[in-house]
Amino acid sequence: MRSLLCSTRLCRHTALLLSLSYLAGCTSTGSATQPDCAKVDYPIYDPAEPVNRGVFAFNKAVDDYALAPVAHGYRHLxxxxxxxxxxxxxxFGEPKVFINDLLQGNPQRSVNTLGRFAVNTTAGVLGLFNVSDPIGIPRHTADFGQTFGVWGIGNGxxxxxxxxxTDNSRDSVGKILNFVVSPFGDNSDTVQTLGTVAMVGGVVDGRAALLPLTDSLKTxxxxxxxLRDVNAEHRAAFVQEGKQGATDPAKHRCEGATHDDF
Incomplete structure (x- = not known):
């Protein structure tokens, strides 16, 4: 049993490393397109740019030699x-969305998220099948960085x-919280294993979806x-989306990438 637990923890640490290397390029969920097609304010203050560029070179190498090749292979499945x-x-990430819906003071969004999770976990066989969209419960995303923005905390x-x-200070703190907070707790080996599978799968799937964007930006x-500027615009639009509190954000976006793609 101890051996299994240690193995599970090793997998979780490996998954976390993959997740973080993925975030070397972009943030977890979003789009560079504004929710209502209007301009949003995304001031960029980068006083430590020389240092940031040095760290960015390391992060890019991790992505280029570890995660991106896996993502390219995944796209052939x-x-x-x-x-x-x-x-x-x-x-598997819906409970964290639910927590942020509550923290943002949006009961309608939180009910939608809870309903999606319940339906997809049961009728959708642990979420393998998305049965919520066809019955009119669209998905939205939320994270702690967005919540801080809805609360009025500045970018930094x-x-x-x-x-x-790369991120502003506010969203960097939110990103760390997103990894630390575990709605399911740490008492079940089964839940830990499922969480590891979901994390690794989500990281690879998300990175694969971003390949066209990052390949374009690299040119x-x-x-x-x-990448910094696109991410800043995306995060500003994402915070605005949280303030609007739409239960179907897709209806309020311009054509292009969705938050799930970013």
């Missing part, structure tokens, strides 16, 4: 397998953390600033 991984990982300076990637003269 059959579509139904990729969809299953996406559905399972998204469903840009910071590039090893493996955690620009300055990859660091291009």
């Amino acid at each position: 059959p579509d139904f397998m990729q969809q299953g991984v996406h559905n399972f990982a998204s469903n 300076p840009i910071v590039e953390l090893p493996l955690l990637g 620009m003269p300055d990859y660091y600033s291009a």
Whole structure:
């Protein structure tokens, strides 16, 4: 039993490393497109840019040689397998979305999230099948960085953390909280194992979805600033979406990437 527990913890640490290396390029859920097609304010204050660029070079190497190749291979899997991984990982993350819905003071969003999780976990076989969308319960996303923004906390300076990637100070703290908070607790080996599978699958699936974006940004003269600026715009739009509290954000977005793709 102890051996199994140690193995599970090792898997969780490995999954966390993969998650953090993924975040070297982008944040967990979002889009560079504004929810209501209007301009949003995304001031960029990067006083430690020389240091940030040095850390960014390390993070990029981790992504280039570890995660991106895995993501490219993943894209060759059959579509139904990729969809299953996406559905399972998204469903496992719903409890954290629910917590942030409550913290943002949005009861309607929280009810939708709870309903999705209940339906997809049961009728959808632990979330492998998305049965909520067809019955009119669309998915939205939320994280602690968005919650802080809804509360009125400012962006703060840009910071590039090893493996955690580029973000403003507010969202960096929120990103760390997103990993630390565990709605399911640590008392069940089964839940820990499922959580590890969901984390690894979600990281690879999310990175694969971002390949076209990052490949495009890499062709620009300055990859660091291009990625930093796109991420800043995305996060500003994501906070605005949280303030609007729409239960179906897709109806309020311009055409293009969704928050699930970013």
